[in-house]
Amino acid sequence: MLRFFFFLLLAFALLGDARIFLFVMNRLVFGSHRHEKSPWAPLMWITPIVLLILTSLFWPLHRWIDWMLRREVIDRVTPEAIERVDWDTMLGKAGLGWLMIAAAVGVYWIVETIRIRAKGEERPQGVRDHPPELVTIRRAHIPFGWLRRLGAHNDVYDIEITKHEVFVDDLPEAFDGYRIAFLTDTHVARVIRPHFYEEVVAQTNRFEPDVILLGGDFVTWHRHIPLMAETLVAGLVARDGIFAVLGNHDYWAGGADVRKAMSERGVQFIINRSAVLRRGSAELPLVGIDEVYRGEPDLDAAFAGLRWGPRIVLTHHPDLIMDMAGRRADLMLCGHTHGGQIRFPFFGAVVVPSRYETRFASGFHRVNNVLMYVSRGIGAIPPLRILCRPEIATFVLRQGGRTKP
Ligand SMILES: [Fe+2]
Numbered sequence: 001m002l003r004f005f006f007f008l009l010l011a012f013a014l015l016g017d018a019r020i021f022l023f024v025m026n027r028l029v030f031g032s033h034r035h036e037k038s039p040w041a042p043l044m045w046i047t048p049i050v051l052l053i054l055t056s057l058f059w060p061l062h063r064w065i066d067w068m069l070r071r072e073v074i075d076r077v078t079p080e081a082i083e084r085v086d087w088d089t090m091l092g093k094a095g096l097g098w099l100m101i102a103a104a105v106g107v108y109w110i111v112e113t114i115r116i117r118a119k120g121e122e123r124p125q126g127v128r129d130h131p132p133e134l135v136t137i138r139r140a141h142i143p144f145g146w147l148r149r150l151g152a153h154n155d156v157y158d159i160e161i162t163k164h165e166v167f168v169d170d171l172p173e174a175f176d177g178y179r180i181a182f183l184t185d186t187h188v189a190r191v192i193r194p195h196f197y198e199e200v201v202a203q204t205n206r207f208e209p210d211v212i213l214l215g216g217d218f219v220t221w222h223r224h225i226p227l228m229a230e231t232l233v234a235g236l237v238a239r240d241g242i243f244a245v246l247g248n249h250d251y252w253a254g255g256a257d258v259r260k261a262m263s264e265r266g267v268q269f270i271i272n273r274s275a276v277l278r279r280g281s282a283e284l285p286l287v288g289i290d291e292v293y294r295g296e297p298d299l300d301a302a303f304a305g306l307r308w309g310p311r312i313v314l315t316h317h318p319d320l321i322m323d324m325a326g327r328r329a330d331l332m333l334c335g336h337t338h339g340g341q342i343r344f345p346f347f348g349a350v351v352v353p354s355r356y357e358t359r360f361a362s363g364f365h366r367v368n369n370v371l372m373y374v375s376r377g378i379g380a381i382p383p384l385r386i387l388c389r390p391e392i393a394t395f396v397l398r399q400g401g402r403t404k405p
Contacts, residue, residue, distance in 0.1 A: 009103050010055075016105030017051040022350055023357070030353030031319075032293070055102060057095025113347055124366035130163040134389075135203060137196050143384070155385040157196055159378075161203055161392045164364075166371070167400045168310045168330045174279035176399040180312070181207050181238070183392060184215025184335025185247065185377025188228035192383060200378055200392060201235040207394045211277060212238040214267065215335040216247025216291060216316035220381055222254045229261035240277050242267045243286060247316040247336060251294035270314065272298040274306060287329070289315035303327055318360035318374045321367050331395060332372040337361050339376030343387035 024047045028040040140154035181204045188197065204212060219228045236242055244267050250258040259269055268275065270288025277284040285306050290297045297320060313332040321332065339362040340349020349361040359365075365372045376391040 009099060012104075012106035013055055013099045013102035014106070015109060016102035016107075017048075017055055019105050019109045020051060020102070021047050026352055026357040027355055030351070031355050031357075051102075054095070054098040057091050058099050059092075059095065109347075117346075121363060122365060124364050124371055126167040126371065127364050128165040128167070130165070132163060133161040135159045135161070135199060137199055138193065140383070142386075147386075152386050154383075155387070155389045156192070156380055156383050158389045159196075159199060159203060159392060160376075160389040161207070161394060162375075163394050163396075164373070165396045165398050166331050167398045169399075169401055171310050171330075171397055171399040172279070172282035172284065173399060174282035175277075175284050175310075175397055178277075178279070178284070178397040179208060179210045180331070180333075180395040180397070181209035181212045181392065182215065182333045182373075182375055182395065183212065183232075183378055184316070184333075184375050185217040185338055185379055186228065186232055187217055187220050187249065187377075187379025187381055188224050188232055189220060189379070189381075189383075190224065190227065192379070194231055197231040198235070200390075201232065203392055205235070205237050207392075209238045209394070211240040211286070212236050212242045213286075213312075213314050213333055214242060214244035214262075215314065215333060215375065215377075216245050217249040217335065217377070217379070218244075218247070218258055218262070219253050220249050220379075222257065225254065225257050225261050228258075229265055233262050233265045233267055243270050243275060243288065243314060245269065245271055245288045245314050245316055246291055246295060248291050248293040248295075251291065255294075271295070272301040274302060274304075274311075277312075285309075285311040287311055287313045289313065289320060291316040292320055293317070297323070299323065299325070299327065313370075317354075318365075318372060319355050321360065321365065321370050321372050322356070324368065324370050326368060327370070329370040329372070331397075332370050333393070334360075334372060334374050335377045337374055337376070338380060338385075339374075339388045339391070341380055341385055341388055345387070349388070 024043050029038050029044050137157040137159065140156045142148050142152055142154040183200065183204060218232070219225055233242070244262060246255050246258060263269065270286060271290050272288070274285050274287045277286055287302050289299060289302045308328060310330045311328065313329040315332065315334055317336045318334040337352050337354060337360065340352050340358065342351065343349050349358050352358050352361045354360055360374050362374050362376050365374070373393060375393040376388055378390045
């Protein structure tokens, strides 16, 4: 019984270690770095080693108790035993202390996850979701036999077209029914079959968008810029054009070259500036904000000259929602997180490169005057997605009250 309790404590402690490791990874290693290689990258190795050493410290105490119990009473009071006591109990106490802390973190993680699951997904007012469509291109290889045996499936070629309506109180009548397609984090690379990108383009065009918005991270490597412009951008068609912002990976791969290759094919970049979508005399501003790691987000410049009214905002990183300082965005479109890319049953997304960890991993979120949608994006690095399909997000704007969609 005591041993069972002890192993349960150990299991929770290991879970707590995992949570602390994820905290360090999400917030420091992936969540805030200007250069491609994070200065915090060594923490990826150091943190688990330190955590496991801390967790294993309780063993000396465990072994010392066993050792003492095995001895005759008379033998217990010997210089040898006392020597062992000093060293072992000190480490043992530290280990037991850490075991309690880590187990508390593990239990908190489980309780918090149950609370979030019980509450259901965040559903801001003014949005309506329709059942998504699924287009399966081909089966993708999944590494590790044990993962396959567990029933895991690599989703990289299973495109999900999500469908949302967004209700805006004071949307000009002319924009009622306006159609927006949003593609992000394409990470175009040769390892992915070209047919996949052709299908993404075909499915986006099939939605017959009024405007196509691109959320950045078009490539991971410089050498794939021409391929990206050719396979992705060339075929996209929208009445009011294609607008884009850059992502951190575009900057790392070569921001100027990404911009050039895409601009030559008619993509308009809105980086810290706005453009205006028009329907007759009605106008709908479209605001683009630079990326937060490597770019220079300038919200004052981006929103300069805009009157208070409906507007669409495009930026790469969802963390920017916390810097909007009361500015209005009726639909802010972001990517970057890949929805966590590998999701676990029960826990969902665990690795999310954000200061807010899993909070903005995907879907709709409202903070003050901003309604944000975070797409899971198209690509994946490495090309492995589990329980997290690539996404073409589509939106239809509706004039109407948030309270009565
Ligand atoms: Fe990104």
